[in-house]
Amino acid sequence: MNLKKTITQLPASPGIYQYFDDNGRLLYIGKAKNLANRVKSYWLFNPQLRPNPNLSSRIIKMLQQTTSLNYIVVNSEHDALILENSLIKQLNPKYNILLRDDKTYPYIYIDNSEKYPRFDITRKIIKSDDITYYGPYSIGARDILNSLYEIAKLVQKKGCLKSKKLCLYHQIDKCLGPCELPVSKERYQKEVDLATQLIKNKKLLLEKLQNKMEFYAEELRFEEAAELRDRMDKISRSEIKSEIDFASNENFDIFAVDHTDERAVVVRIFMRHGKIISSSHDYINLREGFDANELYSRALLDFYKDERPPIIAPILIAHAFEDLLLIQKHLSRVFEKKATITMPKRGKKKDLTALALLNARELLKKDTKTKDLKTFQDVQELCALENTPYRVEVFDNSHMAGVATVGAMIVYDNGKFDKKSYRTYHLDAQDEYAQMRETLSRRVESFSKNPPPDLWILDGGATLLKLALEILDSNGVTLDVIAISKEKVDAKAHRAKGKAKDIIYTKKDIFRLKESDKRLQWVQNLRDEAHRSAITFHKKTKLKLDQESKLLSLHGISAAKIQKLLNYFGTFEELKRLSIEEISAVLNEKDAKTIKNFYK
Structure with missing residues (x-):
């Protein structure tokens, strides 16, 4: 069905609509209370179908590239809003604006129903009848919380009251010691009130921390003084300074x-x-x-x-x-x-x-342009990328003879590595192709919570590049992908005088650039960081596996039996969850009981 006919037959129902270009690339997702009215408003129908000139230049440009339209009918405009937001995150349309902020901001809270309440951090509502919340805090929540316990003599840890015995915090005058001493509710409330005052008055909090820092410095306790200095800096950066004072309790x-x-x-x-x-x-x-x-x-x-x-x-x-x-x-x-x-x-x-x-x-x-902007643009031009690669995800896998198989994803964002966004995966697959399929598939599954980047880079050749494009296409996502691999001579990675002869693969071309080429060096740098991340996680995983294997061996389970279990069930974590009957299906009942007793 051609575009004009599809538009004229749209239902007068709530829903979302999707515009595509002649290559099947998703251009735009929109929502509508009335699909027929909304979509028709984009177009003029005579003498032929063309964009409405009253629209913005951005939308007109998008419509000029549109050759087909899909739509989904939903029950209400509200449902359309939710579906639109979800699909934009997952599918990354060219003309939609994509926010990558998936953070949940922390709050400091106190449960006043407790006899000796203490402050803690939450990102969700706590199920209790007498909770007071403070926040949200973009940065510095943990620093504020730690500062409260530095200044106010509160119960320092959740388990303190259970011990019924005075601890170090009482000895260093950081806790009144209600676990053993008869501390009245009124006396303890004074400390709660002080902490509350410090949360509400950041200036007073910083003054008290400054006094503490100077005291530690005079006592030659420089590490503690430096810790408070850093904490004060972080707390100070958590807000915009303003002279606006409402002289009220308004939020x-x-x-x-x-x-x-x-x-x-x-x-x-x-x-x-x-x-x-x-x-x-x-x-x-x-x-x-x-x-x-x-x-x-x-x-x-x-x-x-x-x-x-x-x-x-x-x-x-x-x-x-x-x-x-x-x-x-x-x-x-x-x-x-x-x-x-x-x-x-x-x-x-x-x-x-x-x-x-x-x-x-x-x-x-x-917002000065990143120093790598020219390189971004040069790579975009070389590889014919749809978008400038401001945000890049790079993937690599690692294993040793099929043991401790892991995948890693590193993130490069506007000129620097975004280590908070790194991800690692325990993998079940045994060969390189299946491992990359598992890693990429799991990343695609998370697009609804963590939207796609501008570019994927794979440590591998043309076969893995084709795999990535197939995975994305099957999920309806259009995303630039390139791969980088070492040149192979006689089926072995070739190195000349220690320098890797790397090849860049794109959807349409293969590039063998000089080692001095900045574009190649940029891709290599990202690939090497992904490789480092994968190797580090592999070593950590293998060390844990080796330790568990040794402990099981001490209980009479041989290395061969352990390998048989891992080949069948995948990981020790999975093994812990199994019943005796399930383990007996691979080993004998005696060994199964030994293993269950070991994990108990």
């Missing part, structure tokens, strides 16, 4: 978006009890232009996700956007109470959004 979550031609930034500021307590921001690479509605919608959907936050605050935004009421309705479901999203036009609330916008503009000014 607000403030969002602002600004952009240049190439990058956008989302700024979030959190005000609690009339004071700004923390802030955060994220940069977004604009592949095909800016869309305020899409960026605000995605920022709010991704931040609040589908879980009721511990503290629900009115939301202030710097700009109005098309889907405001729909997002507000969705968040009301998530919060289990009416959510409010407003764009203030005057007064102190307006000052807050102006502050967020000011910081967004400053962040864009400071």
Whole structure:
């Protein structure tokens, strides 16, 4: 069915629509309360089908590339919103704006129903009737918590009260010792009140930490002084400085978006009890232009996700956007109470959004282009990549004769390795091809929570490159992929004077670049980091396997029997979960009982 006919036959129902180009590449995913009306608004039908000239240049460019359309009907506009957000993350359409912020921000909380309550950290609502939350904190939550226990004489650890015996914390005057001493509730409450005051008043907290640091320095306890210095620095960086004081207990979550031609930034500021307590921001690479509605919608959907936050605050935004009421309705479901999203036009609330916008503009000014930008662009041109490879995921596998088989994924983001995003995988597959299939398949399964990057790089040749493209295609994801392998002479990796003769494989070409070529060196650097990560995880895994094998051998289970079990069940972790009957299917019942007793 041609595009015009598909459009004219769309149902007047809620749903999502997907535009594709002539290569089957997904260009754009949109949602609609009425599919027929929404999609028809993009087009003029006479004298022939063409884009509506009243649309933005970004959308017109997208429609000019469109040759086909798919759609999915759902029950409501709300369902369409959720499906659209999920599919954009998984499928990475060319013209949609993709946020990669999958963080959940921590809160500090205290359970006041306990006799001697203590502060701790959570990212979710705790099931208790008398919880008080403080936050969220973009950075520094753990540092604030540790500082409370440095200054206030609280029960330091969860298990302290169970011991019924005074410990070191009491001896060094960091705990009142209610585990053994008759500490009154009133006396302990004074310490709780002090800690609460320090959470609410960061300036006072930093002053007390400064005094502690100077004391440690005078006592020549330099390591402890240095630790407090670093902690103070992190706490100080967790918020935007402002003279705005509401002189009230009002809470607000403030969002602002600004952009240049190439990058956008989302700024979030959190005000609690009339004071700004923390802030955060994220940069977004604009592949095909800016869309305020899409960026605000995605920022709010991704931040609040589908879980009721511990503290629900009115939301202030710097700009109005098309889907405001729909997002507000969705968040009301998530919060289990009416959510409010407003764009203030005057007064102190307006000052807050102006502050967020000011910081967004400053962040864009400071956003110097990465030193590797020319290399990114050169690699993009050489390999005919769809997108500039700002964010890259690189994969490698490692094993020793089929033992301790692992996979590793490293992430390179805007000129530096993003080690928090690294992932490692225990693999069941035995050969290199199946191992890479398992690694990549598991990564694709996580796209809904952790969206695809701009580029995949594989440590391997044309066969693994083809495998990756097949996996992506079968999941409806269009993503640039290249592979790098060592040149082989007589089926062996060739090295000349210690230098690897590496080959880069793309979908259409093979490149043998000089060792001095910056593009080759860039790909090699990323491949080598993935190799290092895989080898490190392999060694760690094998050491653990060797230790468990030795312990089992001491209980009469031979190395041959252990290998037989691992070949059949995969890992020791799986072995621990099995019943005697299941193990007996591979070994005899006596050995099965020995193994179960060992793990007990």
